[in-house]
Amino acid sequence: MTGVSPAVVSASKLGLTFQTNDGPVQALSNVDLTIGKGEFVSFIGPSGCGKTTLLRVIADLEKPTSGSISVNGMTPEQARQSRAYGYVFQAAALYPWRTIERNVALPLEIMGLSRAEQAARIKRTLDLVNLSGFEKKYPWQLSGGMQQRASIARALAFDADLLLMDEPFGALDEIVRDHLNEQLLELWERTNKTICFVTHSIPEAVYLSTRIVVMSPRPGRVSDVIESTLPKKRPLDIRETPEFLAIAARVRDGLRAGHSYDD
Amino acid sequence: MSSILSLSSITPRSWQGYAALVLLAGALLLWPLVSATPGYGMATTVLIFILLLVAIEADNFPPMIGVVLLFLGAHGAAWMLLAGITGNEGSARASFYLLLVAAWFLAWRCVTVLSSFRPTSRWASTALRLIIPAIFGAWILIIWEAVTRGAGIPFILLPPPSAIGARIVGSLPVLGADVRQTIFKAVIFGYVAGSSAGFLVAIAADRVPFLRRGLLPIGNMVSALPIIGVAPIMVMWFGFDWQSKAAVVIIMTFFPMLVNTVAGLAASGHMERDLMRTYASSYWQTLFKLRLPAAAPFIFNALKINSTLALIGAIVAEFFGTPVVGMGFRISTEVGRMNIDMVWAEIAVAALAGSVFYGVVALFERAVTFWHPSVRGG
Numbered sequence: 001m002t003g004v005s006p007a008v009v010s011a012s013k014l015g016l017t018f019q020t021n022d023g024p025v026q027a028l029s030n031v032d033l034t035i036g037k038g039e040f041v042s043f044i045g046p047s048g049c050g051k052t053t054l055l056r057v058i059a060d061l062e063k064p065t066s067g068s069i070s071v072n073g074m075t076p077e078q079a080r081q082s083r084a085y086g087y088v089f090q091a092a093a094l095y096p097w098r099t100i101e102r103n104v105a106l107p108l109e110i111m112g113l114s115r116a117e118q119a120a121r122i123k124r125t126l127d128l129v130n131l132s133g134f135e136k137k138y139p140w141q142l143s144g145g146m147q148q149r150a151s152i153a154r155a156l157a158f159d160a161d162l163l164l165m166d167e168p169f170g171a172l173d174e175i176v177r178d179h180l181n182e183q184l185l186e187l188w189e190r191t192n193k194t195i196c197f198v199t200h201s202i203p204e205a206v207y208l209s210t211r212i213v214v215m216s217p218r219p220g221r222v223s224d225v226i227e228s229t230l231p232k233k234r235p236l237d238i239r240e241t242p243e244f245l246a247i248a249a250r251v252r253d254g255l256r257a258g259h260s261y262d263d
Numbered sequence: 264m265s266s267i268l269s270l271s272s273i274t275p276r277s278w279q280g281y282a283a284l285v286l287l288a289g290a291l292l293l294w295p296l297v298s299a300t301p302g303y304g305m306a307t308t309v310l311i312f313i314l315l316l317v318a319i320e321a322d323n324f325p326p327m328i329g330v331v332l333l334f335l336g337a338h339g340a341a342w343m344l345l346a347g348i349t350g351n352e353g354s355a356r357a358s359f360y361l362l363l364v365a366a367w368f369l370a371w372r373c374v375t376v377l378s379s380f381r382p383t384s385r386w387a388s389t390a391l392r393l394i395i396p397a398i399f400g401a402w403i404l405i406i407w408e409a410v411t412r413g414a415g416i417p418f419i420l421l422p423p424p425s426a427i428g429a430r431i432v433g434s435l436p437v438l439g440a441d442v443r444q445t446i447f448k449a450v451i452f453g454y455v456a457g458s459s460a461g462f463l464v465a466i467a468a469d470r471v472p473f474l475r476r477g478l479l480p481i482g483n484m485v486s487a488l489p490i491i492g493v494a495p496i497m498v499m500w501f502g503f504d505w506q507s508k509a510a511v512v513i514i515m516t517f518f519p520m521l522v523n524t525v526a527g528l529a530a531s532g533h534m535e536r537d538l539m540r541t542y543a544s545s546y547w548q549t550l551f552k553l554r555l556p557a558a559a560p561f562i563f564n565a566l567k568i569n570s571t572l573a574l575i576g577a578i579v580a581e582f583f584g585t586p587v588v589g590m591g592f593r594i595s596t597e598v599g600r601m602n603i604d605m606v607w608a609e610i611a612v613a614a615l616a617g618s619v620f621y622g623v624v625a626l627f628e629r630a631v632t633f634w635h636p637s638v639r640g641g
Binding site: 059060061080081082083085086087089090091093095096097106107109110111138140 | 532534535537538539540541542543544548552553556559632633634635639
């Protein structure tokens with residue numbers, strides 16, 4: 001593929017309706033979105049706004065019921081089959097019978113990499129998330145923050161260009177979360193990956209993203225897209241600058257506009 | 264008597280000690296121990312009292328020495344009581360039982376002191392973990408022995424453990440042949456075949472939905488078949504030898520494994536399965552790398568249930584026709600010949616074999632499911 005690289009994710013008029021016992025629920029409606037290579041896009045919104053569902057559609061864990069979506073120029077299913085993305089879940093979901101290094105090796109084993117190649121990649125990705133020295137530990141011997149870092153290492157291990165993260169730091173305390181946010185930014189800068197990041201924290205979304213997609217519920221839809229004007233290099237104290245606060249205020253306004261408080 | 268003289272200076276430190284002291288006084292009042300002649304010799308009686316008094320006094324020594332004195336006193340006295348009953352069977356008087364209970368209380372005190380020890384070294388804590396249940400088990404045998412022989416309970420109703428032990432030692436070749444026939448042939452083969460079949464069918468049912476809907480109800484029905492009804496039919500189908508018993512064991516072990524494996528395969532979480540999906544993992548990769556490890560606790564549960572079921576199945580099946588060897592055959596024929604000690608010997612061997620079988624499976628379980636919260640402890 002030469003010339004202009006196509007959008008990593010491109011959705012148009014995307015809709016998804018779940019059939020439940022209480023009737024159909026519109027989880028996504030009319031979502032138009034294009035994510036370019038190297039972007040860090042956050043999806044923010046109240047619960048039920050479809051942000052996780054959208055991420056799962058990109059990952060081919062849910063099938064859309066209307067509209068179209070392509071990932072790396074392919075259907076989501078083809079993209080999944082070609083291992084185009086790494087997915088980080090809300091919980092670490094490490095397998096307790098495997099050590100940290102064997103957990104990171106899991107996708108590599110499935111993809112049939114050689115032992116030597118596996119070892120090299122395990123070492124590299126564990127270095128990347130600062131978990132060197134914990135290779136032989138079992139997940140239940142590590143703290144929640146370290147477990148989540150190991151799960152990020154697992155998503156990075158097979159070197160997909162797209163990283164899908166579903167509230168990865170939602171269950172962690174604020175101190176650990178700040179630290180991991182910083183590390184994630186550093187990692188994004190170094191690897192130049194495209195990251196889609198679901199969160200319900202405004203500061204986290206503003207701090208991390210190049211673009212913030214604000215979503216609102218009933219039906220789940222995109223209500224605003226905010227381009228960040230922050231520089232690529234972001235120390236933690238950028239969060240006290242007027243520029244940061246201005247973007248945060250816009251996100252908050254977007255959330256308020258999309259959310260009906262009358263119920 | 265020296266024991267009476269020292270009685271005034273004895274000071275127990277526990278309620279078991281006080282109770283033992285009271286029982287000792289009672290035993291002295293209700294003299295003698297047995298109504299028969301020759302009865303207990305004077306030296307033996309005095310020694311029993313001294314041993315018990317030493318054990319009562321033991322709490323006044325440092326704990327390490329005290330526990331040894333307690334152990335030796337209580338069990339020495341019990342041993343002498345049991346040894347002295349020979350020739351006086353069935354003539355024990357209240358005094359005999361009071362002394363026995365006193366010794367039992369002191370053994371109880373011994374276990375209490377042992378339980379309070381907090382050993383630092385590994386081997387000491389292992390030894391402690393073994394010795395406490397050993398003392399407990401020994402006292403079941405001691406009381407059984409003392410009551411059956413002291414009260415002269417008819418042999419047919421309940422033989423004393425010493426007679427059962429003597430029978431085991433005297434019939435080792437017969438017992439060995441029975442174990443070979445029943446356990447090493449019927450049980451092991453049936454257990455392995457039945458458990459494997461249940462496991463493989465569970466995987467097939469997981470893979471093919473129509474099997475799941477069709478097979479599980481039939482499997483359920485098979486498990487409800489009464490073994491008493493099935494065993495004679497299996498003997499007709501597969502002959503008198505161990506093959507028909509193995510068939511009964513297969514029927515009994517198949518269903519627990521099937522149900523547990525099916526439940527275990529559903530035990531992995533949604534997130535873990537989604538994760539495998541994001542890797543575009545194949546059915547078999549997901550099965551071996553996620554679902555079977557997650558099902559391991561369920562599968563081992565079935566293996567443990569089956570280890571006891573298999574033994575019961577094989578022994579009961581032998582009641583319905585067998586060559587002249589086998590544990591079930593021996594039990595049914597020796598009952599008819601009133602050789603109750605042989606029946607008890609078979610029961611003891613079966614209990615031992617069943618425990619070892621279960622223990623081995625449990626050890627494997629600990630090694631394989633070390634990661635499970637129930638094994639790693641939180």
